[in-house]
Amino acid sequence: MSQPQSSVSKLSFSRPDSPQWQALARHIEDLRTSSLAGLFQQDDQRFEHFSIEAAGLTLDYSKNFLTEETLKLLLALAEKCQLSQAIADMFDGCAINTSEQRPALHVALRSPQQNTVQEQAVHACLNKMQGFVEAVLEGNWTGHEGKAITDVVNIGIGGSDLGPAMVYQALTPYHVPGLNCHFVSNVDPAHLLQTLTGLNPETTLFIVASKSFSTLETSMNAILARQWFLDSGAPPNALSHHFVAVSANVDKAAAFGIDPANIFPLWDWVGGRYSLWSAIGLPIALGVGMENFRALLAGAHIMDEHFRTAPARANMPVLMGLLTIGYLNFFGAETQVVLPYAQNLHLFPAFLQQLDMESLGKSVHRDGSAVDTTTGGIIWGSAGTNGQHSFHQLLHQGTHLIPADFIVAAQTHYEQSAESLAQHRQLLANCFSQSQALMLGKTLTEATTELQAQGLDPAAVATLAPHKVIAGNRPSNTLLMQKLTPRALGSLIAAYEHKVYVQSVILGIDAFDQWGVELGKTLSTTLHQALERQDCKEEQNVDSSAFDSSTRGLINYYQKFCRNPA
Numbered sequence: 001m002s003q004p005q006s007s008v009s010k011l012s013f014s015r016p017d018s019p020q021w022q023a024l025a026r027h028i029e030d031l032r033t034s035s036l037a038g039l040f041q042q043d044d045q046r047f048e049h050f051s052i053e054a055a056g057l058t059l060d061y062s063k064n065f066l067t068e069e070t071l072k073l074l075l076a077l078a079e080k081c082q083l084s085q086a087i088a089d090m091f092d093g094c095a096i097n098t099s100e101q102r103p104a105l106h107v108a109l110r111s112p113q114q115n116t117v118q119e120q121a122v123h124a125c126l127n128k129m130q131g132f133v134e135a136v137l138e139g140n141w142t143g144h145e146g147k148a149i150t151d152v153v154n155i156g157i158g159g160s161d162l163g164p165a166m167v168y169q170a171l172t173p174y175h176v177p178g179l180n181c182h183f184v185s186n187v188d189p190a191h192l193l194q195t196l197t198g199l200n201p202e203t204t205l206f207i208v209a210s211k212s213f214s215t216l217e218t219s220m221n222a223i224l225a226r227q228w229f230l231d232s233g234a235p236p237n238a239l240s241h242h243f244v245a246v247s248a249n250v251d252k253a254a255a256f257g258i259d260p261a262n263i264f265p266l267w268d269w270v271g272g273r274y275s276l277w278s279a280i281g282l283p284i285a286l287g288v289g290m291e292n293f294r295a296l297l298a299g300a301h302i303m304d305e306h307f308r309t310a311p312a313r314a315n316m317p318v319l320m321g322l323l324t325i326g327y328l329n330f331f332g333a334e335t336q337v338v339l340p341y342a343q344n345l346h347l348f349p350a351f352l353q354q355l356d357m358e359s360l361g362k363s364v365h366r367d368g369s370a371v372d373t374t375t376g377g378i379i380w381g382s383a384g385t386n387g388q389h390s391f392h393q394l395l396h397q398g399t400h401l402i403p404a405d406f407i408v409a410a411q412t413h414y415e416q417s418a419e420s421l422a423q424h425r426q427l428l429a430n431c432f433s434q435s436q437a438l439m440l441g442k443t444l445t446e447a448t449t450e451l452q453a454q455g456l457d458p459a460a461v462a463t464l465a466p467h468k469v470i471a472g473n474r475p476s477n478t479l480l481m482q483k484l485t486p487r488a489l490g491s492l493i494a495a496y497e498h499k500v501y502v503q504s505v506i507l508g509i510d511a512f513d514q515w516g517v518e519l520g521k522t523l524s525t526t527l528h529q530a531l532e533r534q535d536c537k538e539e540q541n542v543d544s545s546a547f548d549s550s551t552r553g554l555i556n557y558y559q560k561f562c563r564n565p566a
Contacts, residue, residue: 013508055491097512106274110297144238156209159272161185173413201232213252299490321502338381349381441472
């Protein structure tokens with residue numbers, strides 16, 4: 001199918017020698033001498049001026065090195081790069097994945113419209129998912145012995161694992177009673193076999209999620225799962241009751257033993273890290289019900305429409321992306337920490353690692369020229385409040401500038417008692433105070449006064465006070481939602497997806513390919529073939545010309561340990 005011609009490859013992108021970049025660099029050099037606390041003293045309406053509400057989310061970006069002039073210069077950079085045209089190209093289905101000449105139409109996966117061929121295919125798939133989910137949850141789809149399904153094991157990797165696993169965990173209060181979803185990705189057999197411990201083959205359903213149905217880790221785990229099932233005494237013709245697939249390769253999935261009627265489609269215009277909205281989200285739909293899955297899609301669509309239509313100055317993903325570009329390229333930041341103050345979002349930083357780092361981990365522009373800017377940062381983090389007792393020490397007193405994103409819900413699902421409500425208020429207090437502490441810090445004078453009030457003698461005060469100084473002046477965003485619902489979660493994920501696209505447009509890189517991942521897959525195939533040739537019965541060194549000396553030595557050591565097991 002031919003795609004609309006994309007203008008993305010022809011768009012300008014930001015270079016350090018451009019007038020817009022240079023103007024921003026000069027401005028930020030002056031801004032670096034400012035204090036965040038001072039900016040608040042200068043403007044007692046700073047929160048109102050630098051916060052935005054959209055799609056059920058509130059973004060407070062007031063605790064950033066930012067003035068109206070900063071925004072003006074950042075928006076001028078976006079205009080120079082024709083960001084609005086690039087956004088339109090994505091929604092129009094243009095081939096914005098320029099290295100593979102494909103569109104990136106994850107927005108079509110959550111569109112309620114059925115105007116395009118892609119949207120029609122999406123809704124046909126959603127209807128198929130609806131029928132399947134209802135059949136399983138109502139007990140009409142059973143195992144080969146007629147028993148209801150109690151456990152779903154999703155076998156995938158990358159986008160076929162991280163997104164569904166994250167969403168399933170995030171929506172724990174919405175889990176369907178009596179059905180447990182499990183997620184297996186690592187080719188280490190321990191991951192699958194430990195997951196299967198205690199599961200009943202007669203009531204277990206496997207979802208094999210792989211666009212090509214040839215991804216090494218997924219294929220090997222699927223083969224191991226199939227053997228586990230058959231070893232239970234089930235006949236081969238029972239596979240169709242216990243294995244379904246999400247794949248574009250129907251022939252390979254059918255050859256594995258999956259009934260073609262139970263293969264859900266994927267399309268080449270859906271990138272793996274953007275695929276949870278598709279049939280890759282089948283374990284989500286099973287785990288929380290189709291109504292909640294559709295609410296997830298609806299929340300994402302609301303954010304899509306905001307991103308598509310809102311002016312840049314009032315566009316949440318645009319502002320988030322521009323701020324990140326500023327920190328990576330003008331403040332020397334190398335990482336960004338993501339701090340969800342919601343236990344059910346504990347997998348969200350890992351999900352964002354793939355979304356952001358696989359999309360922005362590039363070193364050439366769309367035209368193949370070498371980049372001369374910083375593209376993507378290192379994304380990391382964990383659920384609050386655990387981080388406060390570990391890596392927050394580095395955030396507060398370390399020598400790195402690490403912008404932080406705090407994510408929190410005003411209300412909790414767990415309102416069973418006054419005690420649980422009090423704990424949630426304590427969670428909110430911790431979240432808000434951490435961003436405040438990062439901004440304000442503690443001066444030497446404040447530390448000295450504090451120690452004197454404790455009655456320490458002057459010598460002890462002078463010795464201890466420098467250790468209690470906290471520089472402050474550390475920037476952060478806070479993203480607040482009313483409650484962690486499927487709709488709110490959909491909006492949150494979509495906001496970060498679009499933030500990443502904004503960064504890619506400004507920097508002139510392709511956010512939708514991942515050739516670095518492909519190299520590792522190719523090399524692992526060659527190495528696996530070499531390891532397979534080792535029968536471990538006698539010393540049999542590998543061909544010295546096939547690998548570098550390090551790789552050759554590692555293979556030979558494997559052979560030695562294989563012959564002499566522990």
